[in-house]
Amino acid sequence: MGRPYLLCMARPRSFDRDHVLHAAERQFRTTGYNGTSVDDISAATGLGRGSLYAAFDGKHGVLLQAMAGYSIRLGQFVPEALAGPDEGALERLRGFLLRAVEGVPLAADVPPAPDRAAAACFAAKMALEIGASDSEVERLANDCFSLVATAVAECVRAAQRNGDIDPDADPDDLAYLLLTIVRGVDVVGASGHSPARLTSIAESAFALLPRPRHR
Template identity: 85%
Template sequence: MARPRSFDRDHVLHAAERQFRASGYNGTSVDDISAATGLGRGSLYGAFDGKHGVLLEAMSGYFARLGQFAPKALAGPDESALERLHAYLLRAVHGVPLAPDLPPVPDRAGAACFAAKMALEIGASDPEVKRLASECFSVVRVAVAECVRVAQRNGDIDPDADPDDLAYLLLTIIRGSDVVGAYGHSPDRLTSIAESAFALLPRPRHT
């Protein structure tokens, strides 16, 4: 009979995610993951098949959290859709927490999109990382575009604007803020970026 796992898998994957965020994939060794998670090398290989397996599971967990958090944060009544979009944008430019019920990470660079960070580092040579990163982006894009459609239905955004184009615009600004934040710019600067992006949303034409 196989022995039951003697560790909290989610805790291990969150710890590994923090390590990958801090050091990148290539800068993280199996020993680093072992130190961060408290699991020995043998346990890591046995449970996850090594460093790459840990990364893929950590990214899958991150995708699952995004899939719950983004739609929930952006869903609601028509009359408050624009307000929800504004609040989501403000929160997003200040970093994505490791889990929806945790506060933002104090280090802005460490709170950048995990999937995007891994995609930029190794996505070009790693199809699985590229696929997971694309799925992470898509789940947020769909939620943002749907919130835009609801705001259009309520008369708060120009009905002729393409919701998908606006979603891409906002997410490009959010991901760009990861770079700006990584260079140490202040929270006030990031808030200003978010407000400027929000102001770009086309409002209905009144005749």
């Protein structure tokens, strides 16, 4: 007798799916996956527990959908930030590194991250916390890393065509070097180091890019 009632109660009301996922992402960024309860997500999104379970099948489903949405956003703004004429490619790479000092922006329809730790890459944050024991999270995180690395590698190739980076250097290796440093900046930033220190790390990473050898 109780089952039809529960199903009725679980039917989700109309809601803005993207906004719910953006708000949930912010909550996961702030308190981590293990530190976030369904009630926390409900409070952050304004969606009741029953609606959350009906629409996303619980906390883990919300996380996976939020990570998928994050990957889509990442796949838009990173290539856009690095795209352009060959002659400006080297400076765009520098800008990419310097923007890492501020972290990865949240969606525009939710409040800014409360601190530098919450501004860290969402995919990296979840991968570090639960990726080793959650293959779906690991896969989504690697998808995000590949998106960024591909865009960075294309920008490296543009800089090589313009004569600003050693043409013998491997663009994919350099892309993953920069990606690793950028994600390391997230960790250092979350540990309370100053913006000046993070900027210095970014500039040092930029200096590592191999310039053309004089012949």
